Amino acid sequence: MTAGNLPRLNRGVSPADKAPVRIVHLGLGAFHRSHQAWYTQHAGDSGEWGIASFTGRRPDAAEVLAAQEGLFTLVERADSGDAFEVVGSIVEAADGANMDRLVELLAAPRTAVVTLTITEAAYGLGDDDVPLLLAGEKPTTPLGRLVLGLAARRDADAGPLAVVSCDNLSDNGNVARNGVLGIAGAFDAGLAAWIEENASFVSTSVDRITPRTTEADLDAVAASCGYRDEAPVVTEPFHNWVLSGDFPAGRPRWEDAGAVFVDDIEPYENRKLWLLNGAHSILAYAGQLRGHTTVAEALNDSVCRKAVEEFWDEASRHLPGDELGVPGYRAALLERFGNSRIAHHLAQIAMDATTKLRMRAIPVLRAERTAGREGAAAARMIAVWAAFVATSPGLQDPQSESVADANQLSGEARTSALLALLDPELAGDPAVVELVHRLSIAFAPASNAGVSETAA
């Protein structure tokens, strides 16, 4: 049978019961499916917890998944080979613009949890929705839509629920809370008070490297599974989820799948955001400047790897406590990044730098300087970004206009203007500007061929 003749994946081809919707997700993308959908499928009480998942900006991902009755294949890609699993916890896939359905589900007492993977940048977009909400029009951002859904929940007296941010942001529960309350407060003060009382904003640290799916991945699934899946997800075997907060209307037993519930999430967030995501950002800019395309390729370059390891040394000084197991975490990261069967593209990681570097480079740079040290490795993360945006002025960023304005300047004035987008106070410190500028010159393309392990 050729791939074209294979049956399309659905609940007839791969029988899977549909659990009732009790989780609403905003941001139906690859990561939601490899992480929260996988954890929910592996919870001991998965039969009680179905997910209705809404896209963010376009309907496409929902249409493809709806044609498969929510089913997709999770391809766990290890160095040693692929393992395939059909995930059935998403029981409904919908266009994010379908406000009628979102409102209906959020107003249902049975709905207990809202999860979010809307990207770091999307948490700052909700203000645009306030005039639309006031005019009785449909909001367009994920948090604006959530506010309208929560208004319907209050009106239906459907009770409390938990909102769980699964984006790579420090203190992501509070960032989500502030975003939602900011929009709600400007729209309806009574609603903001209801949300404060009834919505629990849970913070999480999430981890599972999940690159974009390619055509070759579709073919690999067809060849191995005997059906055609138009929406498989490829991910690494490793997975981690640390959560902190209350679930007033209940939750799946995610701990059965390895999720960990803690009182103080900050050390876990810092470990993940600094060591994993910080290293990813260094590799994204330094790696592309040095001609690499994927994380595994960049890590193989001794200059990039040294930049990563030096940043890890600096960051690790601010990750105290044996329970964090930093040496083991670092060793595991080298193995995970080196998995060359996972083609994790640097271009994907490079986007939205001003939001990301604020959480990945700045806290370590500040902590190092407070301790009386230079913070050169954290400064280098900013420096390689500064060098990279000189070569890629169109890079997606929530502050792209300000980046473009900075690019009109030259020398330390340009470096200072870029640094100001991350931390205005540090941008006013001549020693920090000089440091970042010097490190940036070492990585600028003209000098790139000559960047050696000692110079960079």
Ligand SMILES: NC(=O)c1ccc[n+]([C@@H]2O[C@H](COP(=O)([O-])OP(=O)(O)OC[C@H]3O[C@@H](n4cnc5c(N)ncnc54)[C@H](O)[C@@H]3O)[C@@H](O)[C@H]2O)c1
């Ligand atoms: N991919 C990973 O390895 C990974 C791992 C850990 C955490 N995350 C977190 O998950 C997020 C999503 O990653 P993904 O791989 O699923 O990406 P994706 O592109 O596959 O999906 C992102 C989803 O968010 C929506 N979205 C994106 N920008 C938006 C915007 N400006 N406004 C509204 N909706 C928007 C998209 O429409 C889509 O539904 C990341 O930004 C990160 O914070 C990803």
Ligand SMILES: O=P(O)(O)OC[C@@H](O)[C@@H](O)[C@H](O)[C@H](O)CO
């Ligand atoms: O858009 P970002 O940078 O938050 O995410 C890109 C990758 O660094 C990230 O998705 C990692 O793969 C992930 O955080 C691993 O858990």
